[in-house]
Amino acid sequence: MDQTQRALLSTLYERWYGVLHRYAQWAVGDALLAEEIVQETFLAAVPKIEELAAGEHPERWLIQTAKYKALHALREQARQRAKNTVLEESLAAPDQLGQWEDREYAGQLWEKAAALLSPEEVALLRMVALEKLGHQAAAERLGLSLWSCQKRMQRIRKKLRAQRRKLEGGTP
Incomplete structure (x- = not known):
């Protein structure tokens, strides 16, 4: 210049x-x-x-x-x-949605997610949902391509939604 x-x-x-x-x-x-x-x-x-x-x-x-x-x-x-509502919507029963601010309840949701997801998936979900990192920043932190990070989040959301449907008595 x-x-x-x-x-x-x-x-x-x-x-x-x-x-x-x-x-x-x-x-x-x-x-x-x-x-x-x-x-x-x-x-x-x-x-x-x-x-x-x-x-x-x-x-x-x-x-x-x-x-x-x-x-x-x-x-x-x-x-x-x-993104921040994914965990809440996926694991919480409809009558419990108002309790999200309750730390104990939030901890229970994370325990359910940890039981359902791999440690790598939990780490990615934590970055995106709790740390509020974008896909690009999360991808860089994990050494992934942006596309890979997005696809992993897509699979995580799919697993969580399937678990929610199962808990609600629907078919996964």
């Missing part, structure tokens, strides 16, 4: 950081997540700095990128909420 490109990036950052942050915070409703979105937007701008310098309105690209990053963050939050 040459001096003019650095100057452009610095100027864009100074002029548009506040606007992008306000937009992202409005979109996701969280100041810290908005900060991450704006940082990711400017990180994405670095490899495209030549294109941005050649264009008439680089701010349009920044706004559009921040918009897509905010949408991605919202989707990721929704996915994370869904």
Whole structure:
């Protein structure tokens, strides 16, 4: 990156950081997540700095990128909420769902999961459901490819759902 490109990036950052942050915070409703979105937007701008310098309105690209990053963050939050309910939905009886905050009850659910799953599967489920790691981060921690991690989580969910159906008297 040459001096003019650095100057452009610095100027864009100074002029548009506040606007992008306000937009992202409005979109996701969280100041810290908005900060991450704006940082990711400017990180994405670095490899495209030549294109941005050649264009008439680089701010349009920044706004559009921040918009897509905010949408991605919202989707990721929704996915994370869904992942966090997997254990509860899979092992808890319908009348016990309100007891999830009870540590003893949560411990019982984990014991049931540990009895049903392999230690590797429990470790992966713990990373995704409790530590709230995304599939990519969990895959990196375990030395797996993203695809392998996703498939393992899919199989874990399938086992847990089958166990839930069995406990409820249905067919697995």
